[in-house]
Amino acid sequence: MTISELSLSGALVNGLSTQLGELFAIRPTIPGRGKVELLARLVRQAENGAAIRLFYSDQDTMQALWEHIKGNLLQTDTCPYCDHPDDSRDGSCDKCNLYLNFSNKNYLERHIENTFAQRLNIRLSRLNLEHIQKIIHFVDSKLLKIQHRSPDKEFVGTSPCMLSVFSMIRKVAPTEMSVLLLGESGTGKEVTARSLHNLSTRREGPFVAVNCAAIPETLLEAELFGYEKGAFTGAYASRKGKFESADGGTLFLDEIGDLPAPLQAKLLRFLEDRLVQPVGSALSRKIDVRIVAATNCDLQGAMAQGRFRTDLFYRLNSFTIKLPPLRERGEDRVRLARYFLEKFSHSENKFLDFSDEALEAIGAHSWPGNVRELENKVRRGFLMAQGRVIDPECMELELGRPVAPAEAGSASRGSQKEYVVRVLEQNDYVIAKAARQLNISRPSMYALIKKHGISRDNVK
Numbered sequence: 001m002t003i004s005e006l007s008l009s010g011a012l013v014n015g016l017s018t019q020l021g022e023l024f025a026i027r028p029t030i031p032g033r034g035k036v037e038l039l040a041r042l043v044r045q046a047e048n049g050a051a052i053r054l055f056y057s058d059q060d061t062m063q064a065l066w067e068h069i070k071g072n073l074l075q076t077d078t079c080p081y082c083d084h085p086d087d088s089r090d091g092s093c094d095k096c097n098l099y100l101n102f103s104n105k106n107y108l109e110r111h112i113e114n115t116f117a118q119r120l121n122i123r124l125s126r127l128n129l130e131h132i133q134k135i136i137h138f139v140d141s142k143l144l145k146i147q148h149r150s151p152d153k154e155f156v157g158t159s160p161c162m163l164s165v166f167s168m169i170r171k172v173a174p175t176e177m178s179v180l181l182l183g184e185s186g187t188g189k190e191v192t193a194r195s196l197h198n199l200s201t202r203r204e205g206p207f208v209a210v211n212c213a214a215i216p217e218t219l220l221e222a223e224l225f226g227y228e229k230g231a232f233t234g235a236y237a238s239r240k241g242k243f244e245s246a247d248g249g250t251l252f253l254d255e256i257g258d259l260p261a262p263l264q265a266k267l268l269r270f271l272e273d274r275l276v277q278p279v280g281s282a283l284s285r286k287i288d289v290r291i292v293a294a295t296n297c298d299l300q301g302a303m304a305q306g307r308f309r310t311d312l313f314y315r316l317n318s319f320t321i322k323l324p325p326l327r328e329r330g331e332d333r334v335r336l337a338r339y340f341l342e343k344f345s346h347s348e349n350k351f352l353d354f355s356d357e358a359l360e361a362i363g364a365h366s367w368p369g370n371v372r373e374l375e376n377k378v379r380r381g382f383l384m385a386q387g388r389v390i391d392p393e394c395m396e397l398e399l400g401r402p403v404a405p406a407e408a409g410s411a412s413r414g415s416q417k418e419y420v421v422r423v424l425e426q427n428d429y430v431i432a433k434a435a436r437q438l439n440i441s442r443p444s445m446y447a448l449i450k451k452h453g454i455s456r457d458n459v460k
């Protein structure tokens with residue numbers, strides 16, 4: 001294979017195999033750098049070779065290619081993009097506005113930033129939402145190294161409900177307010193608590209997490225508040241509690257709804273006077289700790305039944321952040337799946353991708369176990385995949401199981417058939433519209449109609 005023309009976004013090559021898939025890899029040799037791997041897509045086959053579009057798997061490869069192209073650029077007095085006479089004083093072409101300062105080390109970033117929207121616009125009609133999300137994610141995180149607006153790169157999400165969570169985290173983190181995190185299990189309450197800590201002025205101090213439901217009630221007080229030597233049988237030496245360990249930082253009390261009544265009273269006292277009294281000690285110590293509490297249980301219900309103190313609830317509830325269930329996060333499901341896959345790929349040095357069916361199944365599943373369940377399914381898929389592609393079966397996901405955000409997880413949900421019929425009726429039996437509402441493909445929609453024997457007389 002020889003390359004006769006090369007630019008940052010494409011090349012003209014001879015000697016390509018005719019058996020190429022939609023996306024394939026080429027390994028040209030770049031002088032001074034050796035072989036680089038580029039992802040390519042066939043654009044056109046012509047007599048003088050094949051025109052291919054190039055994609056980059058990392059910024060270093062793109063930089064190496066750019067260095068090579070720069071070294072071979074012909075000196076011209078015109079803009080290489082639009083042929084306009086080059087009198088760019090500020091580094092940009094007066095006509096096409098593209099950035100021409102090739103020797104600037106930030107050239108690549110400027111070039112991508114300047115041309116990205118333009119190039120995307122041209123291709124928008126041919127791309128679906130999934131492709132666009134993928135490209136934006138790739139450009140932001142790999143080429144421009146822009147973090148999404150989440151508080152840290154490990155905290156993934158760009159759905160409107162998560163952006164609002166991120167914005168709340170940013171606002172409340174630098175304050176000293178106690179924060180109550182509400183949300184189903186696995187929605188990211190601990191990740192949120194860590195972000196609150198990392199964005200606070202306490203970030204140099206400790207972050208200590210305690211799961212109040214995981215520690216037996218009899219030990220919890222000593223665990224939280226510490227104890228003095230001889231306080232009880234087996235207390236051979238004094239021990240600091242979690243409050244003291246978190247001094248100067250943040251104490252994350254998970255499953256606060258399971259805190260026994262006597263400890264609720266003790267926590268309330270702490271929130272009022274910031275004093276901690278270890279078990280068996282007559283003395284109290286002043287501790288400087290910010291409390292972030294979390295629960296997945298219905299605290300209002302627990303208060304109504306007298307199981308949770310109302311006064312404690314209002315002390316903890318000075319700022320509440322509600323983590324939405326994964327089924328309400330739209331495209332974040334696929335984004336998170338890709339994030340976990342990338343994480344596993346890097347740690348195992350094995351690079352896999354999802355099949356289209358797998359992406360569809362991820363979008364359609366109701367995720368009762370939320371992000372934790374998704375992470376586990378992706379891990380399973382990663383381990384079970386035969387070859388380089390993860391199918392729904394490897395993740396133990398059912399293809400074409402629809403879920404409606406408002407209805408998923410609801411005990412009153414009717415049968416799948418009734419639900420599908422209802423969605424079809426709502427959409428006047430237009431398959432494409434019903435499929436869009438269910439977040440599944442048209443073939444999956446047809447499969448559901450067939451599976452349930454729904455009459456297709458009315459189907460358009």
Ligand SMILES: Nc1ncnc2c1ncn2[C@@H]1O[C@H](COP(=O)(O)OP(=O)(O)OP(=O)(O)O)[C@@H](O)[C@H]1O
Nearest residue numbers: 154155156184185186187188189190191296371372
């Ligand atoms: N938005 C997110 N981006 C990346 N990873 C996430 C996100 N949300 C959750 N996770 C991951 O999912 C798993 C569960 O998250 P986490 O422990 O924070 O949930 P939780 O709501 O505290 O769960 P539980 O109520 O069961 O304690 C963790 O491995 C966490 O790193």
